[in-house]
Structures are given as structure tokens and as C-alpha cells.
Amino acid sequence: MLSPGSPFPLGATLSPNGVNFALVAPNAEAVELCLFDGTGQHEQQRIRLPAFTDGVWHGLLPSGRAGLVYGFRVHGPWAPHAGQRFNPARLLLDPYAREIVGRYDGSDLFLGHDPANPAQRNARDNGAVALKGRVAAAGGSSAAPGHARIPAGERVLYELHVRGQTRLHPGVPAALRGTYAGLAESVVLDHLQGLGVTTLSLMPVQHRADEQRLLAMDLSNYWGYNTIGWFAPEARYWSGRAGTTPASEFRALADAVHARGMELVIDVVYNHSAETDEFGPTLSLRGIDNALYYHLRADDRALYANWTGCGNCLNLAEPRVLQLVMDSLRHWACELGVDGFRFDLAPVLGRGANGIFDSRAPFFAAIAQDPVLSRTLLIAEPWDIGPGGYRLGEFPPGWLEWNDRYRDTQRGLWLRQGREGAAGLGDFAHRFTASSAQFAHQGRAPTASVNFITAHDGFTLHDLLSYEERHNLANGENNRDGHAHNLSNNCGVEGPTDDPAVQAERGRLQRALIAALLLSQGTPMLLAGDELGHSQQGNNNAYCQDNETTWLAWIGAHDPASEAARLSAFVARLVALRREAPVLRSTRWWPAQPPEGAPDIHWLRPDGQPMQEADWHGGTALAILFEAAAADAGAWLVLVNAGPAAVSFALPAGSWQWRLATDDPAPDAAAALQQPHAGTVEVPHSSIRIARR
Incomplete structure (x- = not known):
């Protein structure tokens, strides 16, 4: 009884x-x-x-x-x-x-x-x-709740999938590959720490249910954006080892990450549930109290508002639904050790009963006043498909946001010159300095902009330079799914090639894009596997591919002579350079008129003269000079040549030591460039060079 x-x-x-x-x-x-x-x-x-x-x-x-x-x-x-x-x-x-x-x-x-x-x-x-x-046993963890632990200017995000990261990793015991325990293995964390990554951003790890359509095709929702259990770690990523549970193994992963001084962020889906639309399954909320948990259409309450494209939307305007979300977040932070959250389709969370987004909605107010969650790292995907669904730059102070305009500008400058989607130097400079038009308000810092070139949704970096078109037939949707506007460049050949000239050009552009990302002001995010040259064979929407398409291939990753190892070493050198140069990761906006003796930024033409209005609308080359404070005689210089031919740059006064050249992939390239230079220097096409005075 x-x-x-x-x-x-x-x-x-x-x-x-x-x-x-x-x-x-x-x-x-x-x-x-x-x-x-x-x-x-x-x-x-x-x-x-x-x-x-x-x-x-x-x-x-x-x-x-x-x-x-x-x-x-x-x-x-x-x-x-x-x-x-x-x-x-x-x-x-x-x-x-x-x-x-x-x-x-x-x-x-x-x-x-x-x-x-x-x-x-x-x-x-x-x-x-x-x-x-x-029924779970009482939690026994005495560890402190998760919280942001990396200074904002030093954070380097790395988006990964728990299963895909280690499913093929030869250094992980076979029984642990593709699991929380496998991700916690030293050989995996050593690689990430060696790159300079500070923050692991895991794709969804809350319990999911695969869509009926995918199951009928013997596929699954590999990405995991179809949550049905907001407190339970996904059991498919549990090793099943005796004496453990999915929750205890996930907590051990969090502890292993923290022991390295790193952060753990998880991607969470509170915008919709796996029950989909009115023809979907009744698994939980729909049968418990449908009218309470979901946004229903006013004209026919048998139908669901669908601002997510997934069939339904959770109604966080209802206090009890908001409580469910807040209780879930606190559980992951306090019991499971998570340091932050990336919120999928985040505008849905700020929509009221009328469907209008409000940055002061109850969800944002609840987060801001919560003594635990307000200290975690909060990252928004700032768009959905609802009315007025694109909200980049409109989230509250303290939030970070994925900046897709940064992505498109970098691709447009480096890959699309003379073609549809090309970007100019003005757009490049704006995004390079953290998109002030979107983020410089209400006291928000430049680090609010999460800069990325690639993410799980879209081409990998390798494929961005190997495919003009998506190749998604394996998804069973007749190649209609995924982005059609990729701003990619196959460098003359669609897909794999043995042509050394094409391979060299792809490698050169890879390094230039990675350098642009890691030298930009803001919070950089790397996509797992880009440092290894991972390819999805042109699939830019591999959400249902739980196979070698998405699993990272680690072949050659630990062979110094391999392309994967060389590219990883290049990424590591760039992250180290970013740490060395505070001006490249400034958490303050660059003022138009800095005070006397304060750090300053100068935009110069290749001839060394200041950029003029007309220069911003044409051309593909410029120099960026970072002057340190008067007490520090040093300065940093970034030379950008995104054009098709070499450009001669007049160097500012002083003796310059080259620290990195994207046109030279050799690990010892920086040492070969250490001789001081003055006067002029020629920068090859599609390249960036960095020097210190």
C-alpha cells in the first residue's frame, strides 16, 4: 500500500x-x-x-x-x-x-x-x-557542483560525439570504445589537452528515442537531438561494466576531465521531445498532461506548434515545465558534474504562450538568479524556425552564442572569391574582432561570440574543401536534407583525389581557416576530427549515420610523419600562440579612439598605409597590427592574404620575428622563420603569417 x-x-x-x-x-x-x-x-x-x-x-x-x-x-x-x-x-x-x-x-x-x-x-x-x-540509489558524490572554471579569454571549445570520438580509437580498450569510460581514457584526454583544448562540448547525452522513420530504415538518431529522458544519461554510451551505472560512469568522465583542469559542457534539448507531432508516439509527457507540457495551436489543440521542425515544442511559459528544465539542469550540474550547457534551438526556450521570443522570459530569469546554474557556462544556438526565429546577439549578458555569421564570412573570404557568397575585408574585420554589432551591448564581452568554421551540422573541414555539393543519399531522403548553401570549395575535384596540387591547395586552405579561427577575438570552437582530416564523404547532415561515416578514424594520428599528426601539431601550435599573445584573445572591445598608451589595433593595407573606406569593399589582403600597452614594447602582426596570388606587404617599423606561417605545414616552420625581418615580405596566396616585434 x-x-x-x-x-x-x-x-x-x-x-x-x-x-x-x-x-x-x-x-x-x-x-x-x-x-x-x-x-x-x-x-x-x-x-x-x-x-x-x-x-x-x-x-x-x-x-x-x-x-x-x-x-x-x-x-x-x-x-x-x-x-x-x-x-x-x-x-x-x-x-x-x-x-x-x-x-x-x-x-x-x-x-x-x-x-x-x-x-x-x-x-x-x-x-x-x-x-x-x-529507482536510482542515493547519490554519493561529494564533488563540488559543476561551474565555469576556465577564464573566458582562454577558453577553446571542442565539439565531439561520445561514441564517435573513440569507437575506432586503437588506444582505447575494445570494451570501452564509444563509451563515457572510453572518452575518459588518458590516451584520449592526452590528445585533447595536447591540442590546447580547454572545454569538451559533448553532443547530446541525455536519453533519446529514435524516430520511427529512421528505425524503419534501420538507422538511428546518432546525433541525439531527440530527448525523452532529461535526467538520465544515454545508456547506449555506457560500457556496462560491473559496479557502474550510466550515471556513475558519466560522473567518472566529468571527474577525469576536471582532473585535467578542463571543462565539460553538454548539448541539451529542452525545446522539443521525442514524441514528435500528433502522429508520434506517446512515451511520457503527451500521456501525462499533453495540454500542460506542449505549445498547442490555438486554432486546433489537437495540433502542435512546431517552431523546432521536430513536431512539437515544450512550453516553458508553464511554471511546471520550467521547473522540469531547471531541475534537470541542476541535476546535471550538481550530481553529474557538468560545467555548462549548449542549448539546442534556444529561442524556443524564451517563447511565451504567444510564441514571441523575449530575452527576459522566465527561463532566462530563472537561470540568472539560480546560485548554481548562473555560474555555469551557458551557450545558445540562437535560432529556430519559429516567427522571428533568428536571434543572434539577443541573448542575455553572461550567455555565449554560436555565431554562424562568423562561419559564413570566413568561408566567403577564403573559399568563394569571385563566386556567390564571397565576403569582403570589412566583413572579415568585423567578425575577426568578435562581431561587435551583435554583441557589444549590455556589457557583453567579445567572448560571447562562439566562432567556428565547422560544427556537427554541416561539412567537416576536410569535406568543406573537397565537395561543392552535399552527398547525403545514405540518409534516405533523396539528398534533399542538409544545407544547400555550404560556401564550400572542392579545389577543382569533387571528392578524393591523388592530384598533389589539389591536395596541397586543400591543405593550405585548411591551415588558413584554422589560423583565422584561432587568431580571432571571441571564443573559438573546433569540430572533433578536423585536426585529423576526418571526412564524412561529403555527407553534410550525418545525423543518422552511426558508422564509419561519423566515427573518427585515428589511423596515423600518432605517426609524426602522417598528415593527421602534422595537422594536429599545427592546431596545437596555433592554440599555444593564442595563449602567448593576450591581444589575440582580448576580452575587451577595441575602442575606436584608445587612450594614450593603451593597447590599440591598426588595420593596414599591404603598402603599410591605414585602410580607407574604399579598401574595405575590395581586395583580399590586409595587415592587422596589435600594439601593446606603452609599458610593453612588443607588438603582434597578422598578415592576411586570401587572394589567388602572392602579395608583398610593407612591414611596420621595427624588427619582426615570424612565429607561424600557414603556407608552410612543417612542424619546425616557426623556427625557420625566427630570423628578424624588416622592410617587406611576400605572403603566398591563401595564407596567413603571424609575427612579433
Whole structure:
């Protein structure tokens, strides 16, 4: 029997008195707690939660213990056009479940509606196959909650996929490849730390359900942007080692990252759920209280607002839905050690009941006042497909934002000269100094701009220089999916080639783009595998490719003579150079008229004269001179030649030592350039050179 227990905390909470269950379902008529055997296949007991307080159904099971497998059946009206989709024949996953049993297989047993008549309930019981929660043991971690721990100007992000990073890594034990434990292996973290990475940004690791369409094609949502369990680490990335759980293994990964002095950020999806649209499965929220959890269309509440392109949107304008998100974030920060979050399709989180984005929405206010979450690293993907969905630069102070305009400007300058999408020097300078038009307001710093050339969504760096067109047929969508506007350049040959001239040009442009990224003001983000020359064979939307397409190939990565090792060493030298030169990672905006003796930046033509208005609209070469404060006689010079021919630059007064040249990939290139130079220097085409006075 159940005693009334408590309406808080929500979810299944273990205590010396048993397990307390609490579920938010204010529009439900009754809630049944269903208990299963350890496999989750056989229902053993069904008990009604006895108490209902302020919209929360709750009860205490005195005999409850850790490891108990459970789910809920929620009773209420079936009235889709009124927004209500209750169906007690559906066993429902607790949205607060810390560990999840089972996997959605795409069968119509998971549908809340009759597949032959969507207006009617699906009367078949799905308890044996439904997703269920497992009561977690009390957390024993004494480690401090996660928080931002890297100075803003020193942060270098590295976006990676837990499975893809180590699935083929020869230095990781076979049983650990593709897992949290595999990512925590020293050989993996050594590589990342050697590059100079400070912050690992993991693609989604919260429990997901694959779309029925993908399952029918024997594919999966590899990227993971289809969450259904916001408290549970994805069990597919768990090694299964005895004595561990997905949660304990993830926490061990966080501890291993922290032991290196690095940060751990996770990509989170609170904008939509895996239940998709009105024809999707009923796994959890839809059956618990559909009208509470989702934005429904005003003209027909059987339909969902779809500002995500994924079929539905969570309604954070509802306090209980906001509470779910905040409780989940605190769980990952406090219990699992996460230092920050990258929010997928973040404008959805700031949309009210009217659908309008507001940077002062309840979600942003709740984050700002939270004593734990306000200290974490907060990164927005600042767009969705809703009304006014592009919000770059409009998130609150303290937030960072992915800057896709930086990406397009760099590609446009280096890869598209004379073609559609070309960028000029004015755009380049604006993005190089952190996009002040978007971010220099409300006290926001240049580091608010997350600069990137490539990310998981789109071509890898290798493919950006190898393919003019996307090659996504393996995704099963007739090559219609993915970006059509890639601003890429195949250097004359589509795909792989043995032509040494084409290979050399691709290598030269790779190094120039990486240098531009790491020398720019703002927060740089590298895509995992770009330093290894990873290719997805032209697939620029490999979201459903859990195979060698996306798994990083580490062949030659530790052979100093290999291209992968040379490119990794080049990235490491650039990051070290960035650390050495504070002016290149300044956290202050460069003033138009700096005070006497203060650091300053000068934009010069190749002839050494200051850039004039007309110069910004044409040409492909300029010099950027960073003057240090008067107390420091040093200065830094960046020479940029994105054009097709060599350019002669007149050097500013002084004796200059070359620190890096992107046209020379040799590891000892910097040493060969150490002789002081003055007067003029010729910079080859598609190249950057960096010098110190």
C-alpha cells in the first residue's frame, strides 16, 4: 500500500522510509503507479497514487528500494481537439527518471491513438515494451557542483560525439570504445589537452528515442537531438561494466576531465521531445498532461506548434515545465558534474504562450538568479524556425552564442572569391574582432561570440574543401536534407583525389581557416576530427549515420610523419600562440579612439598605409597590427592574404620575428622563420603569417 507521501521532490526519491513518487499532471483524473520485475517486461503490481496536491499526484511506497522498475498510467479524458490525450493503456515514463529501462522500437504499440483511426484511443496495452524508470540509489558524490572554471579569454571549445570520438580509437580498450569510460581514457584526454583544448562540448547525452522513420530504415538518431529522458544519461554510451551505472560512469568522465583542469559542457534539448507531432508516439509527457507540457495551436489543440521542425515544442511559459528544465539542469550540474550547457534551438526556450521570443522570459530569469546554474557556462544556438526565429546577439549578458555569421564570412573570404557568397575585408574585420554589432551591448564581452568554421551540422573541414555539393543519399531522403548553401570549395575535384596540387591547395586552405579561427577575438570552437582530416564523404547532415561515416578514424594520428599528426601539431601550435599573445584573445572591445598608451589595433593595407573606406569593399589582403600597452614594447602582426596570388606587404617599423606561417605545414616552420625581418615580405596566396616585434 501507498501512504500519501510528499508532493516534492518530483520523480522517484529514495529515502530510509521507502520511495516517494511524485508526478505533475494537474489535468489528470487519477494516476496509477505500475511496478515491474527487474527486466521491465512483467507488470507485478498496479497501485493508485493516493494524494493530489497543487497539481502533483504523489505517494510513498514503504517497501520501495533502489533498482525498482516503474512507470505510470494516467487517467483522464481523450479529447485531442481540446488538447487532452490521456490513455491508461499507455505505460508512461517518469520525466524525472534517473535511469531508463527499455528502448523505443517504433512499433505502433507506442502510439496513444489508434493507428487506423487517430481520433480514437489505442486500446492495446503496451506495458511490456514501454520505457520505464529505475529507482536510482542515493547519490554519493561529494564533488563540488559543476561551474565555469576556465577564464573566458582562454577558453577553446571542442565539439565531439561520445561514441564517435573513440569507437575506432586503437588506444582505447575494445570494451570501452564509444563509451563515457572510453572518452575518459588518458590516451584520449592526452590528445585533447595536447591540442590546447580547454572545454569538451559533448553532443547530446541525455536519453533519446529514435524516430520511427529512421528505425524503419534501420538507422538511428546518432546525433541525439531527440530527448525523452532529461535526467538520465544515454545508456547506449555506457560500457556496462560491473559496479557502474550510466550515471556513475558519466560522473567518472566529468571527474577525469576536471582532473585535467578542463571543462565539460553538454548539448541539451529542452525545446522539443521525442514524441514528435500528433502522429508520434506517446512515451511520457503527451500521456501525462499533453495540454500542460506542449505549445498547442490555438486554432486546433489537437495540433502542435512546431517552431523546432521536430513536431512539437515544450512550453516553458508553464511554471511546471520550467521547473522540469531547471531541475534537470541542476541535476546535471550538481550530481553529474557538468560545467555548462549548449542549448539546442534556444529561442524556443524564451517563447511565451504567444510564441514571441523575449530575452527576459522566465527561463532566462530563472537561470540568472539560480546560485548554481548562473555560474555555469551557458551557450545558445540562437535560432529556430519559429516567427522571428533568428536571434543572434539577443541573448542575455553572461550567455555565449554560436555565431554562424562568423562561419559564413570566413568561408566567403577564403573559399568563394569571385563566386556567390564571397565576403569582403570589412566583413572579415568585423567578425575577426568578435562581431561587435551583435554583441557589444549590455556589457557583453567579445567572448560571447562562439566562432567556428565547422560544427556537427554541416561539412567537416576536410569535406568543406573537397565537395561543392552535399552527398547525403545514405540518409534516405533523396539528398534533399542538409544545407544547400555550404560556401564550400572542392579545389577543382569533387571528392578524393591523388592530384598533389589539389591536395596541397586543400591543405593550405585548411591551415588558413584554422589560423583565422584561432587568431580571432571571441571564443573559438573546433569540430572533433578536423585536426585529423576526418571526412564524412561529403555527407553534410550525418545525423543518422552511426558508422564509419561519423566515427573518427585515428589511423596515423600518432605517426609524426602522417598528415593527421602534422595537422594536429599545427592546431596545437596555433592554440599555444593564442595563449602567448593576450591581444589575440582580448576580452575587451577595441575602442575606436584608445587612450594614450593603451593597447590599440591598426588595420593596414599591404603598402603599410591605414585602410580607407574604399579598401574595405575590395581586395583580399590586409595587415592587422596589435600594439601593446606603452609599458610593453612588443607588438603582434597578422598578415592576411586570401587572394589567388602572392602579395608583398610593407612591414611596420621595427624588427619582426615570424612565429607561424600557414603556407608552410612543417612542424619546425616557426623556427625557420625566427630570423628578424624588416622592410617587406611576400605572403603566398591563401595564407596567413603571424609575427612579433
